[in-house]
Amino acid sequence: MSVEKVDTLVVGGGQAGLAMSEHLTKCGVPHLILEQHRIAERWRSGRWDSLVANGPAWHDRFPGMEFADADPDAFVPKEKVADYFVAYAGMIAAPIRCGVEVKEARRNVGRSGFRIETSEGVVEANNVVVATGPFQRPVIPALLPDEAGILQIHSNAYRNPGQLPEGAVLVVGAGSSGVQIADELAQAGKRVYLSVGPHDRPPRAYRGRDFCWWLGVLGKWDAETPGPGTEHVTIAVSGAHGGRTIDFRRLAAQGMTLVGRTESYRDGVVTFAPDLADNIARGDANYLSLLDEADAFVASNGLDLAAEPEAREIGPDPECLTDPILELSLADAGVSSVVWATGYSLDYGWLKVDAFDEKGRPRHQRGVSVEPGIYFLGLPWQSRRGSSFIWGVWHDAAHVADRIATQRKYLAYREPTKRETKIA
Incomplete structure (x- = not known):
């Protein structure tokens, strides 16, 4: 040969x-x-x-x-x-x-x-x-056994809402993929539960400039290592719908149910960590900190970029955030499918x-x-x-x-x- x-x-x-x-x-x-x-x-x-x-x-x-x-x-x-x-x-x-x-x-x-x-x-x-x-290699946690009778797919295999059977959907993972898929499913009339872990939530745009521009001028794209404790933190950002900031409270107000990190499964019941409020608060802090840095950059460089005070308004907490669900019976909730937006190895x-x-x-x-x-x-x-x-x-x-x-x-x-x- x-x-x-x-x-x-x-x-x-x-x-x-x-x-x-x-x-x-x-x-x-x-x-x-x-x-x-x-x-x-x-x-x-x-x-x-x-x-x-x-x-x-x-x-x-x-x-x-x-x-x-x-x-x-x-x-x-x-x-x-x-x-x-x-x-x-x-x-x-x-x-x-x-x-x-x-x-x-x-x-x-x-x-x-x-x-x-x-x-x-x-x-x-x-x-x-x-x-x-x-x-x-798509990562699907060994959490739900096949005998659970639930369709399980990774985000890399998801194509559109019509691909899933009738019934509610649990989307696990609230990075860019998970949030966008969950939003699409909700817009299609699906009952959606979104499992939210630790995340960064940058503004899509601020003072007339996209967040990609802000990360550039603030030197964040050139950071050589992740910050302490951020190695496994996902980024919730999207270009869908013409590009807009991910707002978990808005998604909840539109009918989506937010839950914490998915932890375990037993006898048809999924349990979630009691960390939803902390994860949302962390995302809010990340969002506001970038606005602070952007404002400081505008002031120090004398840029003519219009102020945007309304960007700092945080909506009211939905019930699923103030009284979070820690256990969910898949059968009682009518959940027929799970989309794992849980990354790759x-x-x-x-x-x-x-x-x-x-x-x-x-x-x-x-x-x-x-x-x-x-x-x-x-x-x-x-x-x-x-x-x-x-x-x-x-x-x-x-x-x-x-x-x-x-x-x-x-x-x-x-x-x-x-x-x-x-x-x-």
Whole structure:
């Protein structure tokens, strides 16, 4: 069997893989991208039908190309986001092969480089860039047994309200995905219970500027590590309905029932932690603190941005917040389905190298692995808060490509012969 050889193999043809390709090309590094499905496939088939980008078009893009036929302040639908990346791949002439699965990658024995087994044969590469992103294996807690008789799906499998059976729905997880799905289900006439854990709740916009802009000018996108106790805190933000601030009290006033973190299940009854009020209060504090920082920035820089005092108004607490439900009989409540918006875990089972800690997390410095020749791209907090966002991954790719190019130069060094030295 013939073996294809390439300097650098990029695994994954989404936003990370394409950003990597652009910068490798700029650095003169020969490379190949392998994508198991289509370009940016997760935007098409790993999201619900009505999803739009959580950031405005002027922000959530690569520097080299704007979204075609989109208002800069609009929140682009998911299919258009995927189309954007297809067009970008064409613009940069990315050397990508779709429909090719990478099954295993190992370091060569006794010589440099890696041997990569794929669905279309063997590839050998000096470097491997893992650009598969953070959304790999959907996490569904082992809480409700199959015999509970309830339809259970992860948010990555949810598409629209018509997909669910008649009856009420429990949505577990109040980050961006959980809140948007719960709201859509409620708008479709479903009785919805939303399990709310610790979260940050930034304003969608304030004083005429989107929160993406505020995080930029306040330096928050460049934060290098999460704050104390915030490693597992989700962010409740949405571009749905033209973009508006997530307000749990408003959702409750519209008929949704809020509950605390989902804790356990027994004999048809789900129990919730008594933490709903604390979680809502934490989100409020996060919201108000950003308004404070924004006001201080406006004052110190003399900006002409109109004040917005009404943004500080917090509505009355609904009954589900003042008298929270701690136990819910699924049968009595008519709950027929559960949507788990509980995130993802990493899956690097195909990568047989010593690059991971005891929990299976990559050991790296800004994407440069402890295993020479292995690189990662698109990880949350890879170099800063913005790393897993479209524009952030593009900037991280520049650093990784530079490191690959620099290492190639060292390895290409050839000691001059004595004759060459004399001539010089």
